Amino acid sequence: MEKTDRKRIVELDDKCLKIREDLLTFIFRIGMGHLGGELSIVEMCVALYYEYMHWDPQNVKMEDRDRFILSKGHCSETLYTIYQDMGLYTLDYMVEHFETLDTAKFGMHSNRKYVPAIELSAGSLGHGLPVAVGMALGARYRKASWKTIVLVGDGELDEGTNWEALMAGAHYKLDNLIAILDKNSVQMTGFTKDVMNSDPIADKVQAFGWNCIEIEDGNDILQVLEALGKIPESNPKNPGKPTFIVSNTVKGKGVDFMENNYKWHGGGIAKEQLVEALADVRKNRKVR
Amino acid sequence: MAVKTTYDFDQMLSSAKEAYGEELLKLAEEGMDFVFTYSDNVAPSTAVGRMVKKYPDRCFNFGIAEPNQVGASAGLSLAGTTVFAQVFGPFLPLRAADQIHTDIAYNDVNVRLIGTHSGVTAGGGPTHNDIADLALYRAIPNLTVCVPADAGQCKKIIRASFSHEGPMIIRIDRAGSPNVYVDEDYEFTIGKAIETLPGSHATIISTGSNVYECMMASKILEKKGFSVGVLDMHTIKPLDTEAILKVASQTGIVVTVEDHSINGGLGGAVAEVLMESSYKGKFKRIGMPDQFSVLGSPDEIYRYYGLDRTGIAKTLEQLLTK
Numbered sequence: 001m002e003k004t005d006r007k008r009i010v011e012l013d014d015k016c017l018k019i020r021e022d023l024l025t026f027i028f029r030i031g032m033g034h035l036g037g038e039l040s041i042v043e044m045c046v047a048l049y050y051e052y053m054h055w056d057p058q059n060v061k062m063e064d065r066d067r068f069i070l071s072k073g074h075c076s077e078t079l080y081t082i083y084q085d086m087g088l089y090t091l092d093y094m095v096e097h098f099e100t101l102d103t104a105k106f107g108m109h110s111n112r113k114y115v116p117a118i119e120l121s122a123g124s125l126g127h128g129l130p131v132a133v134g135m136a137l138g139a140r141y142r143k144a145s146w147k148t149i150v151l152v153g154d155g156e157l158d159e160g161t162n163w164e165a166l167m168a169g170a171h172y173k174l175d176n177l178i179a180i181l182d183k184n185s186v187q188m189t190g191f192t193k194d195v196m197n198s199d200p201i202a203d204k205v206q207a208f209g210w211n212c213i214e215i216e217d218g219n220d221i222l223q224v225l226e227a228l229g230k231i232p233e234s235n236p237k238n239p240g241k242p243t244f245i246v247s248n249t250v251k252g253k254g255v256d257f258m259e260n261n262y263k264w265h266g267g268g269i270a271k272e273q274l275v276e277a278l279a280d281v282r283k284n285r286k287v288r
Numbered sequence: 289m290a291v292k293t294t295y296d297f298d299q300m301l302s303s304a305k306e307a308y309g310e311e312l313l314k315l316a317e318e319g320m321d322f323v324f325t326y327s328d329n330v331a332p333s334t335a336v337g338r339m340v341k342k343y344p345d346r347c348f349n350f351g352i353a354e355p356n357q358v359g360a361s362a363g364l365s366l367a368g369t370t371v372f373a374q375v376f377g378p379f380l381p382l383r384a385a386d387q388i389h390t391d392i393a394y395n396d397v398n399v400r401l402i403g404t405h406s407g408v409t410a411g412g413g414p415t416h417n418d419i420a421d422l423a424l425y426r427a428i429p430n431l432t433v434c435v436p437a438d439a440g441q442c443k444k445i446i447r448a449s450f451s452h453e454g455p456m457i458i459r460i461d462r463a464g465s466p467n468v469y470v471d472e473d474y475e476f477t478i479g480k481a482i483e484t485l486p487g488s489h490a491t492i493i494s495t496g497s498n499v500y501e502c503m504m505a506s507k508i509l510e511k512k513g514f515s516v517g518v519l520d521m522h523t524i525k526p527l528d529t530e531a532i533l534k535v536a537s538q539t540g541i542v543v544t545v546e547d548h549s550i551n552g553g554l555g556g557a558v559a560e561v562l563m564e565s566s567y568k569g570k571f572k573r574i575g576m577p578d579q580f581s582v583l584g585s586p587d588e589i590y591r592y593y594g595l596d597r598t599g600i601a602k603t604l605e606q607l608l609t610k
Contacts, residue, residue: 062412067366067367112395119366120362120366120391120395121390121394121395122390123390124389124390127359127386127387127390127391129339129359130356130358130360130363130387130391131359131361131362131363131391132363132367133356133359133363134360134361134362134363134365134366134367135364135366135367136361137348137360137363137364137367138323138363138364138365138366138367138368138369139367139369141345141364141369142345142367142368142369144367148363157521160355160578161356161359161387164350164351164353164355164356165354165356165359165360166350168350168353168356168360169350171351172348177420214526221378242305264390268335285600
C-alpha cells in the first residue's frame with residue numbers, strides 16, 4: 001500500500017466509525033431499525049458511495065451516475081445515515097420525518113419517491129437482483145456507460161427470483177452488472193446455514209456463469225476496495241460475465257452484544273444499550 | 289354521438305393480441321423509443337414475433353420466469369425507457385403479484401404489462417385460467433387497467449399508453465374475437481366508458497371481448513321488445529363511476545358480464561359503486577362462479593356458465609319480466 005492510499009484508507013476507516021456512531025444514534029432516536037444487517041454493510045456502502053461509484057451527492061439524479069440498489073431494503077437506515085453524512089440531510093431532520101404519516105420522508109424500507117438518492121423502493125426480498133438485471137440491460141440498450149450495483153443479503157437468497165436473475169444476468173452477459181452478497185450468515189430466526197443453507201455460494205454463482213470475487217473480511221474496507229478494484233471493465237462490443245462479490249461480514253459488526261446474534265435482526269435500542277454500543281464500535285474500530 | 293358498432297351485421301373475427309403486436313411493430317418502425325420483454329411466450333409467426341426478429345436489440349426473452357421478467361421490466365424502465373412486457377395469462381397476476389405490486393406499481397414505472405389469454409380463453413383448464421387478475425389489480429394502488437373490447441380498441445389503448453404516465457395493465461384475450469366497433473373512428477379516452485348500445489329497459493356493463501356477446505344478447509332481447517343498452521367498460525381502473533351511475537339511473541336494471549371470477553372483478557367494482565349510491569334498482573353479476581372451471585373450450589365454458597349471448601339474454605329476461 002502506497003502512503004497516500006494508506007492515508008485514504010485510514011480516512012475511510014474513520015468514516016466507517018462515524019457512520020456506525022450516527023447509525024446507532026439514529027436508530028436509538030427513531031426506536032426501530034435492523035441494526036444487525038445495517039452494521040454488517042457499513043464498509044461496503046462506505047466504499048461504494050465515498051470511493052468506488054460515479055455518484056454525486058449534489059446531483060443524485062445525474063444521468064451517468066452508477067446505480068446502486070439495496071435489495072435488502074430493510075437496511076435503508078445505513079444509506080440514510082450516509083446521505084446525512086454527505087450533507088443531504090441532518091440527523092435531526094431525518095428523525096423528525098421518520099414514519100410521521102403524511103410528513104414522512106424516511107421509512108424503515110426505502111422509498112425512491114421520498115428519498116431521491118434511493119434508486120429502488122424496496123422491502124420485499126428477492127427483488128433487487130431482477131430489477132438490477134433490467135437496469136443493466138437498459139444501460140446497454142441506451143449505450144450508457146454507467147454500472148448497476150446491487151447489494152443482496154444472504155438470507156434473501158432463499159427467494160427463487162435471485163436464481164432466475166442470476167441465470168438472466170449471465171445469459172445476457174451483463175458485464176456492467178455487479179451483485180454484492182452481504183454474507184453475514186445470520187437471518188431473522190437464526191444462522192443462514194440452519195434456516196436454508198446457500199453454501200457453497202461461490203461455486204453456485206460460478207456455475208451460473210458469473211465471475212466471482214470473494215472478500216475474506218467484508219468489514220475491512222481495504223479488502224473491500226481491493227475486491228472492487230478487481231471487477232473487470234465492461235466491454236459492450238464483446239461483453240463478458242457479470243460479477244458477483246461474496247463479502248463475508250459479521251451481523252451486528254462492531255457491537256459486541258449484537259454480533260452474530262439473530263435477535264438483533266430488527267428492533268430498537270434502549271439508552272443504556274446505545275451507550276454500550278457506541279463504546280463498543282469505538283473500541284472495535286479498525287486500527288492499522 | 290353514437291359509436292358505430294357491428295350490432296347490425298356479423299363482423300369478421302380479429303385478434304386483439306395480433307393487433308397489439310402490429311401496433312407495436314408500427315410504433316417501432318415510426319421510431320418510438322420502447323423496449324419489449326417476454327417469457328418464452330412469443331410465437332415467431334405472430335406480429336410480435338416479427339417485431340422481435342426485426343428489433344432484437346430491444347426485445348428481451350426471460351424464459352419461463354415471470355417474476356424475473358416483471359422485475360427486470362421495472363429495471364429497464366428505471367433506466368429510462370418505456371417497457372412493454374408480454375406475459376401469459378394467469379402467470380402475470382399469480383406468479384408475479386409481488387413484482388407487480390412493488391416493482392411496478394409502488395415504484396411507479398412506465399411499464400405496460402400485457403396479460404394475454406385472459407379469463408378462460410387460453411383453454412386447458414383451471415391452471416391456465418386467468419380469472420383472479422382483476423381482483424388483484426383492483427386492490428393494488430397506482431395501476432391503470434385496460435381491457436380492449438376488440439382489436440381496433442386494443443390499438444387505441446397501445447397508442448394512448450405512450451402519453452400515459454405510470455404503470456398500466458392491458459388484459460387481452462387469446463385470439464380471434466368479433467369486432468365490436470365498425471372502425472377506429474371514435475373517441476377513446478382511458479378511464480371513460482363507451483355507451484356501445486343505448487337502452488332504456490336495462491343496461492349490461494361488460495369488458496373485453498365479452499362486450500360483443502352482450503350486444504348480441506341485446507339483439508335477442510330487442511326481438512322480444514326489450515331495449516337493453518351495453519356499456520363498454522374498457523378501463524377497470526380508474527373506473528368510470530359517472531357512466532355507471534348514469535346508465536343505472538336511466539334503466540334501473542344493471543347486469544355485469546365478464547370473463548373473470550364474479551368475486552372482485554368488474555361485477556364487484558360496479559356493485560360497490562351502486563351500493564354507495566342511492567341506486568334502488570336490480571343488479572346481477574354474470575361471470576365465472578367461485579369454483580374451478582369445468583373443462584372445455586372457451587365457447588363451451590361460456591355457454592355452461594351463461595356468459596354466451598343466450599345465457600346473458602336469459603338472465604336479463606328474468607330480471608326484465610320479474
